Amino acid sequence: MNKFSIIFRGFLALTYYIYFTLASDPCSLQDFCVADVKSPVLLNGVTCKDPKLVTAEDFFFRGLHKPGNTSNPFGSKVTPVSVAVLPGLNTLGVSMARIDFAPGAVNPPLIHPRATGLLTVLKGTLKVGFITSSPENRLFTKILRKGDAFVFPQGLVHFHQNVGKTNAVALAALGSQNPGTITIGNALFGSNPPIDDEVLAKAFRIDKGLVDEFQSKFSAQQ
């Protein structure tokens, strides 16, 4: 291999590296691309509605003033404002969510595969944290009060807990029109069809009876 070829290959590798580390929702090549929810075309994102038919309603969502119903085993409720309910978000790389917490509630450990989250507490007191990837598995945790903000890096396991005596409300800004949520417990113990007992028993170093118990709780909840 000559010197030029080595430099050229190095340059290509660097280009790919930069391209992939900056990977996020696609950049807009137009002012907007309001999601055409009725389109039969499947692609990465949603096809655009004819701009001539777009109205202010396409960029609008009403309802974040309404508290979510927290009567569930976690005591928390997420109200997402993503492209599914606000078509104007398509291709814009951003969305948000309201999260309500009853006293003692948790938003259980979860991952957003496609977005970093920036959480602001509007009411109450939350204990939040995220864990870095292996092998460090380092926990970063903090108590947040009204007006505080905390960032959860994309793809990392994180959680929220209401440690105050009142209800709590938080607003999350998310760096994707469709951040996605993988709730760890539901994914592992409530999958459809279920993961083999043996896998989960080995993975968590527990016996199969306990695996069955977890599975019955998580599948009943869905």
Ligand SMILES: *[C@@H]1O[C@H](CO)[C@@H](O)[C@H](O)[C@H]1NC(C)=O
């Ligand atoms: C909240 O959810 C619970 C459980 O699904 C339901 O029984 C209750 O009627 C809901 N409350 C309101 C106000 O919607």
